[in-house]
Amino acid sequence: DTYEFGLVGLGVMGRNFILNVAENGFSALGYDLMPEKAEALREEGAAVGKVAASSDLNEFITALAKPRKIMLLVPAGKIVDQVIEDLLPKLDTGDLIIDGGNSHFRDTDRREAYLKSKGIYFIGAGVSGGAEGARRGPSIMPGGAQEVYPEIQPIFEAVAANYAGSPCVAYLGPGSAGNYVKMVHNGIEYGMMQLTGECYQILAQLGGFDNSEIRTVFERWNQGRLQSFLVEITSEIFGKEDPMGTGELIDKILDKARQKGTGKWTSQNGMDLGIPVPTIDISVSMRAISAFKTKREEAEKRYKKPAVSLVDKNLLEALCEPSLYFAFLMTYAQGLHQLREASNEYGYNLNLATISEIWRAGCIIRAGVLDDIASAFKEEAALEHLLLSGEFTERITACIPTVRKLVSKAIESGIPVPALSASLSYFDAFTTGRLPMNLIQAQRDYFGSHTYERTDREGSFHTEW
């Protein structure tokens, strides 16, 4: 028997993805070292389509139709290299390996070059949407070997999420373009998550909202321009009872946020490229701050918080909605700006309209507003920055007074809102024609003869201060 599609790594993501492939009419074979995982797929797959599983690598390889299409859904890092090494001696020239994990884009570049030298094609594809997305329709961000993309395209288009008739997948660019785009997607994800967290704390502490009221607020927001996966699941989270029977689950969850590194990579590379992504940066830092739970508790006792005067609930909700909308926009704007620059720097030739389009469904950062963002980049192909889009100028302008009010109020009250305020400061800086960096330049020249440029003539200048 031969199978059209092979998948290595039958964890939850892999199993769900391959079931999705089979359900869409493609014959698929899964492989996992652990027989119980192969068995789990066999059981679930029986009713779904032509899908089989093996824990014998030779059996797996020989049962795949040539040229083989093998997708890896294994944890990013060394395991990917290990799996590639295991596969390599058994593959034939012209076979294709697709890495569907959150691999670092530099690793993807390295693997692509290595596999090319062995005659094997490589596609690095970001896959977003979690376990549910993998099963019902993820957003897929492939990049790499364009010449063989048509071989996998029908499968990807069939399994991907669908937005108004368009599949949420597109070939994005050469080399590590797909993994890079997924990395920035995750950076944006970190930003949006932190922002919803800040709104939660504001609603609870500044408005006295209880969990069920917060649930209702996010539910309402999800009906409007904030419509998004993260706002939707937030409302569901606030309605969840503790399965251990203690009351509301959210109150029992330890406030230490973990991370696997993709948000941090976005920030690190933003710094390398000289592209500011402060909302993402601070969201990574807040996860780091959250880890110091006992120190935070100790410090809380030492420093008195200002007295909070409660804000009327309706008023507060009305302050939060435009602020969250604005800050979501700034987060997308930063991520897309980084993609624009990375495209130049790494030759990805990215199309920001296409990327916004394939983010409209399936992925974690999907949101109604992405359709408008996609239109903005479609109408103005050369658009350098979302803040310079005609479409968004008025919308953003209308939010600003409210954002200022909310951020001031939160800061006055000692409620940490670093992502909201970073978004606002980013906006303020980006819309200030003359920043105090003339002083920085003067200082650099003063202590280090680093020279400065002038506003009134060309050249570089040094002054004996």
Ligand code: 6PG
């Ligand atoms: C997705 C997610 C996913 C990511 C998790 C965990 O698009 O489905 O981005 O790929 O692994 O969100 O990320 P952290 O552990 O870093 O929070």
